[in-house]
Amino acid sequence: MNGPTNPDMCEKQCLHQDRVDRVRGDMLADVAAEGLAEIFGLLGDRTRVRILHALSLGELCVCDISAVLGATSSAVSHQLRLLRTAKLVRSRKQGKMVFYTLDDEHVRQLFAQGLEHVLERR
Amino acid sequence: MNGPTNPDMCEKQCLHQDRVDRVRGDMLADVAAEGLAEIFGLLGDRTRVRILHALSLGELCVCDISAVLGATSSAVSHQLRLLRTAKLVRSRKQGKMVFYTLDDEHVRQLFAQGLEHVLERR
DNA sequence: CATTCATATGAATATATGCTCACTTGTTGA
DNA sequence: TCAACAAGTGAGCATATATTCATATGAATG
Numbered sequence: 225m226n227g228p229t230n231p232d233m234c235e236k237q238c239l240h241q242d243r244v245d246r247v248r249g250d251m252l253a254d255v256a257a258e259g260l261a262e263i264f265g266l267l268g269d270r271t272r273v274r275i276l277h278a279l280s281l282g283e284l285c286v287c288d289i290s291a292v293l294g295a296t297s298s299a300v301s302h303q304l305r306l307l308r309t310a311k312l313v314r315s316r317k318q319g320k321m322v323f324y325t326l327d328d329e330h331v332r333q334l335f336a337q338g339l340e341h342v343l344e345r346r
Numbered sequence: 347m348n349g350p351t352n353p354d355m356c357e358k359q360c361l362h363q364d365r366v367d368r369v370r371g372d373m374l375a376d377v378a379a380e381g382l383a384e385i386f387g388l389l390g391d392r393t394r395v396r397i398l399h400a401l402s403l404g405e406l407c408v409c410d411i412s413a414v415l416g417a418t419s420s421a422v423s424h425q426l427r428l429l430r431t432a433k434l435v436r437s438r439k440q441g442k443m444v445f446y447t448l449d450d451e452h453v454r455q456l457f458a459q460g461l462e463h464v465l466e467r468r
Numbered sequence: 469c470a471t472t473c474a475t476a477t478g479a480a481t482a483t484a485t486g487c488t489c490a491c492t493t494g495t496t497g498a
Numbered sequence: 499t500c501a502a503c504a505a506g507t508g509a510g511c512a513t514a515t516a517t518t519c520a521t522a523t524g525a526a527t528g
Contacts, residue, residue: 238407238409238410238442238443238473238474238475239409239410239413240406240407240410243404243406243410244406244410244413244414246403246404247400247403247404247406247410247414248414250403251396251399251400251403251414252395252396252399256461256464256465257392257395257396257399258392259464260389260395260457260460260461260464261389261390261391261392261394261395262390263390263460263463263464264386264387264389264390264395264456264460265386265387265390265391266390267382267383267386267390268383268384268386268387268388268389268390269383269387269485269486270379270380270383271486271487272383273374273379273382273383273386274373274374274379277373277374277379278369278373281368281369281372281373282365282368282369284362284365284366284369285360285362285504285505286504286505286506287360287361287504287505288360288361288362288365288366288369291361291366292366292369292370292373295487296487296488297504297505297506298487298488298489298505298506298507299486299487299488300505301504301505301506301507302486302487302506302507303486304505304506305506305507311467317495317505319495319496319504320360320494320495320496320502320503320504320505321360321495321504321505322504322505322506328463330459330460330462330463330466331463333459334386334456334459334460334463335382337452337455337456337459338382338385338386338452338456339378339382340452341385341450341452341453341456342378342381342382342385343378344452345433360503360504360505391515391516393516393517407474407475408474408475408476409474409475417517418517418518419474419475419476420475420476420477420517420518420519421516421517421518422475423474423475423476423477424476424477424516424517425516426475426476427476427477439475439525441474441525441526442472442473442474442475442524442525442526443474443475443525444474444475444476469528470527470528471526471527471528472525472526472527472528473524473525473526473527474523474524474525474526475522475523475524475525476521476522476523476524477520477521477522477523478519478520478521478522479518479519479520479521480517480518480519480520481516481517481518481519482515482516482517482518483514483515483516483517484513484514484515484516485512485513485514485515486511486512486513486514487510487511487512487513488509488510488511488512489508489509489510489511490507490508490509491506491507491508491509492505492506492507492508493504493505493506493507494503494504494505494506495502495503495504495505496501496502496503496504497500497501497502498499498500498501498502
């Protein structure tokens with residue numbers, strides 16, 4: 225009905241067509257943007273950050289993680305499923321227990337990089 | 347420290363006290379975990395990812411960003427406020443327009459690192 | 469001035485997300 | 499076979515968050 229013209233998109237005067245065209249051409253593919261948002265989103269939660277950091281220090285079972293974080297094993301298990309699905313952690317079953325380890329070197333580097341950011345901003 | 351015993355925290359048999367104690371000692375301070383989650387959370391949204399990527403290609407006004415993303419300038423403005431508050435972008439006023447640029451080198455590196463992850467995962 | 473326009477912002481709404489609770493699964497050992 | 503227990507999961511709830519809509523602000527221009 226309204227067609228492509230959206231009054232909230234200021235298509236009147238301010239648009240720098242050259243710049244816009246150039247940037248449009250270099251923009252990330254949708255999959256890439258989606259993928260980036262997904263991985264960063266996974267790292268963007270306090271509980272998951274702490275789980276991943278704990279695992280970066282060594283292998284732990286669900287119970288241990290719960291104890292370290294002071295969270296219920298249910299909450300931890302829910303989060304571990306997300307991390308497992310995204311292949312950020314790997315699980316190894318041993319009897320009743322399931323041990324988790326980091327399964328992605330990029331995560332370590334992202335952590336280090338992120339920490340630099342956190343520490344250096346002032 | 348943990349207060350009352352929580353049945354969901356399996357304090358019975360599986361706990362590897364030595365590991366837990368060691369990891370607890372090396373855990374991130376709360377502020378650090380919170381800070382990490384915050385920065386990653388900001389990067390964990392498709393719209394913000396695309397805004398930041400567009401800005402990594404050069405300075406753009408709000409209107410241009412809207413055009414590049416195909417989003418309303420209102421939506422973009424809201425997101426820019428978050429990014430500005432977190433000092434990930436910087437704004438420069440010129441007449442009616444406001445130009446934005448990336449204001450954080452870490453972001454570029456996080457992007458590169460994140461992209462590697464996205465591209466390399468099987 | 470009054471108008472137009474780029475940007476910002478508050479309120480409302482829709483959706484996403486994290487946790488708890490109750491329950492299930494699968495394993496160990498009595 | 500049965501009880502105990504670690505772990506996983508679905509439902510429900512509470513909160514967070516992204517977008518839209520309406521409106522405000524402030525700058526250029528007639």
